[in-house]
Amino acid sequence: MTTLNGIFKWVYDLGNWLAKVMYLHFLWVIFTILGLGVFGISPATAALFSVIHEWFDRDFDIPIFRKFYAVYKTQFLKSNKLGIILIGLGVFFYIDMNISKQYIQSFYVHLFLLFIIFLYFLTVLHFFLVFVRYELKFLLYFKQSLFVALARPLETIAMIICLILLFYLFRFLPILLFFAGSSIIAYPLAWFAYRACVQIEEKRLP
Template identity: 25%
Template sequence: MEYKGLMGGFYKITEWIMRISGSNLLWIVCSIPFLFFLMTYGISADEAVRASSVWFMGILAPFTVFPATSALFSVARKWVMGEADLSVIKVYFKGYKENYKQSMLGGLFYTLLIVIMVVDYNVYMKELKNLQIIGMIMLVLLLVLFISLFNFFSLVAHYHLKVTLLIKNSILLTLISPLRSLYTVIFTVVLAMVTFKFPWLIFFGFGSLTAYMAFFNFNAAYNKLQAKAEKMKASEEGTDQEGGENSSLELPDGKNSEK
């Protein structure tokens, strides 16, 4: 039965609220082990407990948060691609199963690198104060690495690629399309501020809305790069026929690898 007018609009709004909150709750449930130690870190005043919580979060993140987030991005991908009338539960767990290995291996790489860079940053800023410039460089690289996570999860949800290519392209895309990455960061920061004021949003929308915006910006940036690459390829093929040199922009083949 299709509703029209005011009832139709109200029905669509409630339907989207269910989709957003439902996928967000699935993400939270699948991330419970990590979130438990995150909450322990936040509420504990004992430094030993906080330190052990950080270690447990680092160990658990690749096996819980990364697969759960890649599954959430699989749902967001469907929405951005115009496929909203699908079962959120089926799409989520299908994405969780299909992308678990890639997201877990990528999570191991990201977690290890982030830990190393955070330790280096603290060493240069607190112990080797004459080398604080290196600490600042580490901070900038850490921010780029963190921002590239949005593109990493988008790539995992969108393409069949090796983990090395997923990581490489997520970082390159962050550097090549900084504005789109900046839009995602600004949206996430604003949403985090709103969530801080209304904590219930973390259960009913924070993750899903962030994933949607991140994939939306990823998709726009990636489509633009692919169009540019195809134009360059066509131009170079014409140059080759006239005896010119050939070069190519390395991008995943969407026709062969897109999910």
């Protein structure tokens, strides 16, 4: 009987989790659209990570919409400025890689670009969790995100593995991407970034 109760509780908890991540994904889509896509994706993603961070740091039963909307509204301008830099850097590196492959054709230049792009990728992995967890000066978010990625390599590797696994999961079950894609992607990234931040903070304590 105890085992049966345990199974029912597990099923209930899983259903509750799925309902919340689907609702959170729905909010992310709606508020991204409300921000006209380009100006909505960064604050919506910041709000998404903020809710998930709250689940890990405080309580899974927080009022999702209230938290999401509060972060979206208060961080709209700041997250957009940072998001434009992230997107701009991504576009810049993409163009540079194409120029390197088609025109420069230097192994060493190409290798250097790949290294810089890898560091950029690591920064992006941790960026939004760092953004919602810390109150930093503008450009320090990039420095702190990269520092967390390099200081906790195991968590960073785990994040990359999760992205690879999610890629194949979404290929096998594309409906998940439609109904809960942003939340399912953000959840493991936020979890490992959160663990990394906590471990670094604990080591800094006297």
